[in-house]
Amino acid sequence: MTLTRADSRAARHSVAARPPRRGAGRRIAAAVAGIALAAAAVYVQQNHSMSFEDRLSFITYKGRIGEVVEAKRFTVKVQSVTAARAVDTTDYSNKVTKVETSNLFLLVDVSATTTREPMRLSTLGPPFLLTEDGRRYRPTDKVADSLTLFNRWIQPGFWVSGLLVFEVPKDALPGAALVFVPPNSAIVVDTFAPEAQVDLGLSDDSAARLISQAEEYHSLVSKSR
CATH class of the missing domain: 2.60.40.1240 (Immunoglobulin-like)
Structure with a gap:
């Protein structure tokens, strides 16, 4: 089968339009970062409501x-x-x-x-x-x-x-x-x-x-x- 120039352009357009797949490692890292941010927010909220002496x-x-x-x-x-x-x-x-x-x-x-x-x-x-x-x-x-x-x-x-x-x-x-x-x-x-x-x-x-x-x-x- 011979690939014409128009077919070649359509194939490239199809590949470019397809979003890249995120790897499992990247998804896990994002989840961990989200948990860390949530924990930090809770820590700041709790500790700003207490004095340093109270915390210790x-x-x-x-x-x-x-x-x-x-x-x-x-x-x-x-x-x-x-x-x-x-x-x-x-x-x-x-x-x-x-x-x-x-x-x-x-x-x-x-x-x-x-x-x-x-x-x-x-x-x-x-x-x-x-x-x-x-x-x-x-x-x-x-x-x-x-x-x-x-x-x-x-x-x-x-x-x-x-x-x-x-x-x-x-x-x-x-x-x-x-x-x-x-x-x-x-x-x-x-x-x-x-x-x-x-x-x-x-x-x-x-x-x-x-x-x-x-x-x-x-x-x-x-x-x-």
């Missing part, structure tokens, strides 16, 4: 010393607060050593239980002492974890008690609160995990009494045995 803060349940504070994943109660100018600790060989401070050791007696799963406090994100002016104090590293609540598993349905020991200046006591937080992973941090903030009931007068009545020496080792 835990859900806080508040209470006072002596009260049971329920925080969904766990329940906590601060039993008592005492102060000392010296405590003791042990090392890996169980050698007992007296530890002193130019400030105060604040000993917070805490009881806790969990709702569903066992948990153990973590030094990566431990409970902390929050002062009235916003300072935060982690538990002291001068005391072995084995003598404190860090050494206890908190189980569902069972109350577990232990001490949290903070080394703080005297001016940190008035208005101070214990912020009890669940353990976090070193990789994944749940910014909406619950925390319990317990007012320790330390007014100016009660803080002054606590300081004046501080023990010269409080043995943690003898009380843990």
